[in-house]
Amino acid sequence: xxxxxxxxxxxxxxxxxxxxxxxxxxxxxxxxxxxxxxxxxxxxxxxxxxxxxxxxxxxxxxxxxxxxxxxxxxxxxxxxxxxxxxxxxxxxxxxxxxxxxxxxxxxxxxxxxxxxxxxxxxxxxxxxxxxxxxxxxxxxxxxxxxxxxxxxxxxxxxxxxxxxxxxxxxxxxxxxxxxxxxxxxxxxxxxxxxxxxxxxxxxxxxxxxxxxxxxxxxxxxxxxx
Amino acid sequence: xxxxxxxxxxxxxxxxxxxxxxxxxxxxxxxxxxxxxxxxxxxxxxxxxxxxxxxxxxxxxxxxxxxxxxxxxxxxxxxxxxxxxxxxxxxxxxxxxxxxxxxxxxxxxxxxxxxxxxxxxxxxxxxxxxxxxxxxxxxxxxxxxxxxxxxxxxxxxxxxxxxxxxxxxxxxxxxxxxxxxxxxxxxxxxxxxxxxxxxxxxxxxxxxxxxxxxxxxxxxxxxxx
Numbered sequence: 111x112x113x114x115x116x117x118x119x120x121x122x123x124x125x126x127x128x129x130x131x132x133x134x135x136x137x138x139x140x141x142x143x144x145x146x147x148x149x150x151x152x153x154x155x156x157x158x159x160x161x162x163x164x165x166x167x168x169x170x171x172x173x174x175x176x177x178x179x180x181x182x183x184x185x186x187x188x189x190x191x192x193x194x195x196x197x198x199x200x201x202x203x204x205x206x207x208x209x210x211x212x213x214x215x216x217x218x219x220x221x222x223x224x225x226x227x228x229x230x231x232x233x234x235x236x237x238x239x240x241x242x243x244x245x246x247x248x249x250x251x252x253x254x255x256x257x258x259x260x261x262x263x264x265x266x267x268x269x270x271x272x273x274x275x276x277x278x279x280x281x282x283x284x285x286x287x288x289x290x291x292x293x294x295x296x297x298x299x300x301x302x303x304x305x306x307x308x309x310x311x312x313x314x315x316x317x318x319x320x321x322x323x324x325x326x327x328x329x330x331x332x333x334x335x
Numbered sequence: 336x337x338x339x340x341x342x343x344x345x346x347x348x349x350x351x352x353x354x355x356x357x358x359x360x361x362x363x364x365x366x367x368x369x370x371x372x373x374x375x376x377x378x379x380x381x382x383x384x385x386x387x388x389x390x391x392x393x394x395x396x397x398x399x400x401x402x403x404x405x406x407x408x409x410x411x412x413x414x415x416x417x418x419x420x421x422x423x424x425x426x427x428x429x430x431x432x433x434x435x436x437x438x439x440x441x442x443x444x445x446x447x448x449x450x451x452x453x454x455x456x457x458x459x460x461x462x463x464x465x466x467x468x469x470x471x472x473x474x475x476x477x478x479x480x481x482x483x484x485x486x487x488x489x490x491x492x493x494x495x496x497x498x499x500x501x502x503x504x505x506x507x508x509x510x511x512x513x514x515x516x517x518x519x520x521x522x523x524x525x526x527x528x529x530x531x532x533x534x535x536x537x538x539x540x541x542x543x544x545x546x547x548x549x550x551x552x553x554x555x556x557x558x559x560x
Contacts, residue, residue: 127541127544128537128541130540130544131534131536131537131540131541132537134540135534135537139521193544194540194543194544194547195543195544195546195547196540196543198543198547200539200543200546202539208438209434209435209437209438209441210434210435210438212434213433213434213435213438214535216434217535217536218519219519219534219535219536220535220536220539222536223536223539223540224543225536225539225543263546264539264542264543264546266539287546287549288542288543288545288546289542290538290539290542294443294444296364302549304542304545304546306538306539306541306542307538308535308538309356309360309444310439310442310444310445310533311356311442311444311445311447311448311450312353312356312357312360313515313531313532313533314425314427314445314448314450314489314491314515314531315355315356315359315419315421315448316352316353316356316419316531317489317513317514317515317529317531318419318420318421318423318425318449318450318489318513319352319355319418319419319420320513320529321420321425321488321489321512321513321529322419322420322423324512324527
């Protein structure tokens, strides 16, 4: 039994969990700009949510700010980071070192949030021994060994779609319990394993929705003119 | 005045807008599996939301399904796609053709949602004339010309952080009104321009939260044992 955040067993709604990293990013931006305290309105604006929702979300963490002063940026950052668990070190393995795998291995946002890429694996022997972000690309067959050796709980799949399910199966068999899947298509895993999927087109679709409305608005103005 | 979705001016809450692409993805998965109709519970499970929220979201689109039958997968797909605007063709330009730019140019999820990459631009002359996903990489200076020629409204920034603001400024000056920013850091744009930021570490943080809880649960069981 290791020492852990004693509050980690409380239930926080999934939608709130999904917003905590967004608040963390907004707080980092405020801190980088030299802001020491902020109102819920300022933080909500920086995070792109309304302030009532922000206050509700933070209340699950027992964070209410100080009346007339607001939130202490540094302390709230620590509270959220602890709640998410990114004050810990998370060893991560990336499988599939094509263009996307290269980009992920070089992505500074992982390291700054406690995610440490301990291995890059690829099934293609032509990629082996290449150094990416200072890490050697190794054969996929070393997965089981690396998971045990480095205590890896989180695996990232950046392979083509056709390989994703087989990679996920091997990850789960090796003891990985959380998978971030960048490959198109759905992978199935046993109960107790979490999968999150990154769909790079979702944000583009949200932009398209607003573009369509801007265009409709412009047309309406044209008709009135 | 061109023919557009007459309903596009109705106000849909931003959180609902953000979920519409997720429903669209879930519907595509159901259709690929040969499902013709689905209950709100099935669709909600496939999309990872609760079914009351799904029904509320779809009610903004005037989609209520048929009692005892559920939703027609094909028709609901069309309704959502039309509402988002992805039944239209959206020409997109990608600036910064490093590893991430390569990965984005090759990403099949853009094309399947109506986003057509019309140009790949990079400031580095050594990248010019390279073919990526069948498209020639061209000098960044051609941006203005391409935006006008192809009617580009959406730009994607995949440059290093240090170049992102300058690229955004040029995009806005050229007439682009929506920007998807993959570069770390914040970019500022004038009113009327939408920016969405992709933070690849957010999904990892959500996994970390659940990993931490799994570990806490395992520890608790250990103590009880």
